[in-house]
Ligand SMILES: Cc1cc2nc3c(=O)[nH]c(=O)nc-3n(C[C@H](O)[C@H](O)[C@H](O)COP(=O)(O)O)c2cc1C
């Protein structure tokens with residue numbers, strides 16, 4: 024079950040503002056409308072007009088919540104400017120990271136904001152087909168979403184004549200399943216086309232040539248859920264929330280020794296506050312914060328003042344990624360964690376390119392050697408070179424980011440990595456064969 | 469020995485001079501590309517690595533790219549499932565011998581080349597008709613076929629390929645990519661049921677993460 028964590032009262036709420044008002048039945052359209060759903064759409068249709076809707080989205084500075092942080096207004100403009108007979112808008116609700124439930128939680132807590140954002144996006148870029156792509160793990164959620172779309176269509180918020188504008192926007196719910204990589208936009212489009220899920224070279228970006236080679240806007244569900252708020256409150260109001268270069272709020276999946284939960288936080292919040300929201304470490308020292316999910320990076324305890332936003336994180340060798348923030352105290356071993364993440368990334372790579380198919384596998388093997396006490400003398404150099412080469416020759420962001428676990432460990436936790444690679448010891452006493460080999464009892468935790 | 473002294477040199481220089489003014493036949497290799505037929509794709513060859521194992525990873529990229537579907541291979545796919553599939557295997561050296569035997573009418577010992585089992589196609593035909601034989605619906609067709617037969621029999625893939633016009637290699641590549649699709653009937657394999665494999669992996673990752681944190685986190 025997903026738990027929402029309580030956040031300080033004065034933190035702004037954009038995505039979950041309506042959650043409590045409609046908590047009795049989030050899928051009841053009337054209750055949603057009473058709580059303000061589809062007001063943004065009415066405003067877009069009545070006052071802003073199709074192209075006029077893009078302006079406030081651009082002015083708001085909204086950046087994609089799918090991980091890369093691409094400016095949404097710019098993406099929409101590119102798709103709208105592309106000459107085409109057909110355009111598509113796809114809401115990416117796959118939520119690839121198995122340890123992050125934010126996107127699914129949003130769809131369950133307030134489906135209307137996502138559907139409304141999707142229709143506004145389609146209206147703005149001139150698309151008649153809108154697709155809500157979700158995970159097929161939970162057939163009940165798929166059925167509920169299909170019902171919600173039907174209700175919205177019957178009420179005239181989607182379908183042949185969107186809110187009396189004369190525009191047609193057909194919304195379809197498309198369940199997909201069976202691969203981690205389905206979260207990546209070009210892979211998701213491949214799946215929607217009925218093909219094998221391997222990424223395509225970008226550019227051309229989907230905004231130019233996407234689904235069935237037509238201009239396609241792919242946006243994360245959180246990105247879309249922020250759009251109705253922007254349409255009714257204006258771009259400036261949104262730009263005033265969060266940090267200057269990354270305005271607005273985001274859902275984070277917190278996880279630590281004290282428990283797990285989801286919270287809506289303004290971007291730019293210091294990591295220290297997020298650690299606190301996660302329940303802290305109960306008196307123990309914060310050793311590292313893993314930011315970004317399976318392909319994320321480690322930040323050490325003395326960088327807790329880093330702002331949780333796109334640019335600051337990237338500078339420190341992590342990224343927003345899946346919106347996951349994992350707190351590790353002094354009982355955990357960075358090399359062990361990095362190995363775990365790299366193993367996951369290697370297992371889930373698509374197999375299309377050499378860095379993806381073989382590079383990540385080799386990286387994983389170095390991790391195995393390091394944590395089993397059998398490193399080769401060349402491993403430190405090899406790790407460095409290989410991570411660099413994989414990142415430089417990657418086809419998609421998956422391989423590029425999958426190197427972060429080890430590169431950020433090398434950058435911020437070099438002594439601990441060296442202990443493993445040069446001296447076959449594990450200071451945290453987690454990698455047991457090493458601890459045994461080095462004569463340390465494996466019971467220190 | 470010539471009677472006139474120096475005549476040999478003059479003759480020799482004559483050859484040089486005549487070649488000097490003759491039209492040149494040199495090809496500026498490699499600056500000037502050789503004239504290659506548009507259909508030429510180079511020679512197909514499987515390479516071995518330094519341990520003597522085949523470098524082929526059975527990724528089916530080449531089979532998907534081949535315009536006339538002449539490439540086929542057997543082996544272990546990226547998910548560790550052994551699967552040899554059906555196709556004209558002549559082009560790969562390692563298969564040539566078996567192919568020659570088969571063409572000569574003798575039985576081939578390789579069980580991978582046993583002819584696929586026939587299935588009752590009526591249900592599949594209904595599925596295909598419901599999707600208007602549209603290859604854009606490949607995933608839905610595969611999922612419904614699996615729901616009907618419990619797995620994806622080779623005969624079904626062949627039939628889908630024939631009816632939709634989608635290449636067999638494409639279909640096979642697609643089906644082998646998604647973790648919820650399977651090729652083995654549930655009765656002959658210990659592999660987890662379709663869809664469960666992926667979910668089990670995800671759950672394993674979550675608990676490994678929690679274990680690595682040393683605490684009692686729960687989702
Ligand atoms: C391996 C990988 C997994 C991804 N998983 C997701 C995902 O689960 N959900 C998502 O919205 N974006 C995911 N993305 C990002 C998408 O490719 C894409 O950038 C995003 O959906 C665009 O929407 P945005 O502009 O609103 O961020 C993933 C990217 C990669 C490389």
Ligand code: SF4
Pocket residue numbers: 523524525526527528529530531541
């Ligand atoms: S299947 Fe083809 S492309 Fe893939 S590794 Fe083997 S020979 Fe190479």
Ligand code: FES
Pocket residue numbers: 204222371372373374375376379380418419420421422
């Ligand atoms: S995961 Fe295979 S190319 Fe990126």
